[in-house]
Amino acid sequence: MAIQISQDALRPKADISASALKLLQFEADIRRCSKRDELIFHLANQLSRLIPYDLAFVFEQGGRKRRHVLLSNNVAEIEKSSPLIYKLNQWASLDVSLNEAKPYPIKEVLGEEHDLPYECTYWQPIAAESGHGDSCLFVLLFSNFAYSEQQQALLSRLAETYEHAFRAIEAKPNKARLSRGKSRFLKLSFAAVLVAACAIPLPMSVMAPVQVIAKDPYIVTAPFNGVIKSINIAPNTYVDQGQTLLNFEDIQMRNEYLIELQRLAVAKANFEKTQGESFTSGEGKYQLNAVRAELSLALVETRYRREQLDRTQMKASRSGLVIYADKEALEGKAVQVGERILQVAQPGQIQYQIDLPSAQSMAFESGAKISIYLDSAPLGGHEAQLESVSYLPTVTQEGVASFTVLASPTVGKTPKIGARGTARIYAEHAPLIWHVLRRPVNTVRQWMGI
Incomplete structure (x- = not known):
């Protein structure tokens, strides 16, 4: 087993x-x-x-x-x-x-x-x-x-x-x-690099709103106090020289002209009568000079009324692009003599108008470089150079006291008149640390009154 x-x-x-x-x-x-x-x-x-x-x-x-x-x-x-x-x-x-x-x-x-x-x-x-x-x-x-x-x-x-x-x-x-030693070394190295970077000179610059405006446009202003009857040309339309731009209400002007014509006819008849009497009467000779002066005055008044009547129909003094905001806003509007109505400009002749806030103003040299960033081209592509800066600031529609800076284009395609965007104006070089501390220092100085 x-x-x-x-x-x-x-x-x-x-x-x-x-x-x-x-x-x-x-x-x-x-x-x-x-x-x-x-x-x-x-x-x-x-x-x-x-x-x-x-x-x-x-x-x-x-x-x-x-x-x-x-x-x-x-x-x-x-x-x-x-x-x-x-x-x-x-x-x-x-x-x-x-x-x-x-x-x-x-x-x-x-x-x-x-x-x-x-x-x-x-x-x-x-x-x-x-x-x-x-x-x-x-x-x-x-x-x-x-x-x-x-x-x-x-x-x-x-x-x-x-x-x-x-x-x-x-x-x-x-x-x-x-x-920790490595971390301390890295921190010291970073601090040294940061200090060196703060001393790097960079061009100072400021940003401000910009608008494309016409250069040397023909400004159409009101020749007298009156009411605009009609605008014959649509905005952003090209017109030829002598083409009618707008009409004023002419009822008063026309009636005054007709009255002056009647006065002129009366003065002529009175002059002819007095002239005929001067050959037969001594009294007519004495009245002839006064009647002749009245006739001359009537002629001047008639010409003036005629010129005023002709001005109710305003024509383009040169060819160009008609620029104004809104047709309906102008028609029926009462204007004062010298008030701007519209402008006629050449499409290819433009310049940039920059509203530089007075708080950001700095010393700019003539011909300073300006980069333009329009809303239609936010990546840039437009360059300009500074032409002039206004002596005194004016209050803009936004209620900001600003200097008016005018610049002429140098690089890029000609933008459309009326385009808006942002401009960067370059000034003299300064260390990087000053770029960072400039605004805080200015604020503290204004607050402390230094």
Whole structure:
């Protein structure tokens, strides 16, 4: 009869004690600590899982070899002014030979007079001086019994594990300092580049609204006080010389002309009568000069009324493009003598009118470069040069006191008269920092009256 033996029965049994598993788990917990404070808290409060004690104090050694208490078990924060902490700090700092693990009588640590109900203490360096730096950790354990050799060996083993974790965490700030050093270098480099960039000379410039206007247009103004009867030419229409542009109401002018014609006829008849009587009567000779003067005056009045009547029909004195805003707004409008009605301009002869706010005014040279960005061509493509700047500012329709800047085109296709946009006027060169601070400085100076 064959005997079957399972494979599991042939495998050797792993004999791992519970204490070893507990130690491995404890060391794994230590390695999971990623921060210094977390590791110190674990040392003060979790060490009791393997080493029995009643009270634990974690010490740190800083500069001048002075050691002080960092943390105690079951306490969130150390009261540095308490007598116990003062005695512990004094004892740990005076005794410079505490780099070895060793039990100490409690009377040697706290003196003859103390009120702690413990008999033994054990001093265990965790991260002592060993060429790794000046930062060191120690732990002082209080208990009512002395530790055995096995417990001391276990403490030594755990101290090595804590030291390894502590040194690993302590090394991380070095990378941080290196990163901070690089960051500081980059910041200084950026600051140096920024300072150098602030000294770069750039042309100063201002932006202002611009409009395309006709150059040297023929301005049609009202020859007398009257009412516009009709506009014969549509806006933006080309007219020939002598073509009728508009008509005024002529009823009054025509009636006055007819009256003057009647007066002229009466004056002529009176003159002929007096002239005939002057041959036969001496009195007629004396009246002849007065009647002749009345006839001359009637002729002048008649010519004047005729000229006024002819002016009710205004004609183009030259060929060109008729420019005005709205036909309906002009027809039936009462105008005063000299008031502008429309203008006749040459389509190819244009210039730019820029309304420069007085708050942005600066010194411009004749012929200064101007970039034009019309609404119909926002990417630019038009250049001009400065011709003149008005001496005094005027208030625009928007209520802004502005200087009138006239510029002639130099580059780009001739835009349509009436087109609007934005112009950039370039002035003298100045450092970049002044471009940034010019307006704030001017505002502060105006506010402070400097």
